[in-house]
Amino acid sequence: DSGVTQTPKHLITATGQRVTLRCSPRSGDLSVYWYQQSLDQGLQFLIQYYNGEERAKGNILERFSAQQFPDLHSELNLSSLELGDSALYFCASSVGQDSPLHFGNGTRLTVT
Amino acid sequence: AQSVTQLDSHVSVSEGTPVLLRCNYSSSYSPSLFWYVQHPNKGLQLLLKYTSAATLVKGINGFEAEFKKSETSFHLTKPSAHMSDAAEYFCVVSQKDYGGSQGNLIFGKGTKLSVKP
Secondary structure, X not given: OOOOEEEOXXXXXXXXXXXXXEEEOOOOOOEEEEEEEEOOOEEEEEEEEEOOEEEEEOOOOOXXXXXXXXXXXXXXXXXXXXXXXXXXXXXXXXXXXXXXXXXXXXXXXXXX | OOEEEEOOOEEEEEOOOOEEEOEEEEOOOOOEEEEEEEOOOOOEEEEEEEOOOOOEEEOHHHOEEEEEOOOOEEEEXXXXXXXXXXXXXXXXXXOOOOOOXXXXXXXXXXXXXXXXX
């Protein structure tokens, strides 16, 4: 068990809808990262937060947004969903910059 | 810019035989390199990490990897495969020159390891 909790485990929704994915980092970890894993694109870094502030941005679409709250949990909001957004979304956390990432088990999003 | 290439998308070995998963990287700077493992329906778990200390890195579950700068390789090996090793393995390079943020990890496409009884 990595200590990183993601909810929900599965999400099925229709095109055009909006969903929120939630992540609770490991106790003591200040950094939270979001990744998207799909069959065609592989594992893609979306965004990183450190202690509530955005630290780095990757291949995140404008329809997607994220935030990290004072209690350090994070939410990834996906809006105007398209079929191509169907993927496994992972959250990871770490203590600091050169520390290993600890991944949650992911949220599987299916857009129909 | 950094990149990482995993040379095999699928490797199949028999239980008890050696495992070799190949990875080549491209980096303008001294890279940090990692191997992660993903079991079905699970998140990724760190196997081992290279950060310019010893070139031979030992990880969990008997895996190790050797950093070879002259060959720009970071192959993952294990002397004897176990059934529980069946999983997908990712070679990862850190974009260390981009402010050092570990969020900028570049993942390889993954190598699926099958272990036959």
